[in-house]
Amino acid sequence: MFKTNNSSSSTKEAKAEAIIICLDSGEWMENTKSPMFMEQVSAMQYYCQKKFKHNPRTIVG
Numbered sequence: 001m002f003k004t005n006n007s008s009s010s011t012k013e014a015k016a017e018a019i020i021i022c023l024d025s026g027e028w029m030e031n032t033k034s035p036m037f038m039e040q041v042s043a044m045q046y047y048c049q050k051k052f053k054h055n056p057r058t059i060v061g
Contacts, residue, residue, distance in 0.1 A: 014054065016055065020060075
């Protein structure tokens, strides 16, 4: 089970995270007229924006 900490977490600085993101850029993705690659890019951008807003020290590669 998880323990909950009743102390105020707003005074503590969030720990930095390291995140690795992989996108499918294979030949099929490039040669089809499907918008799936750009949808992956949009999802990655949205995810990163939320992570950076939560903790600017987060590293994405």
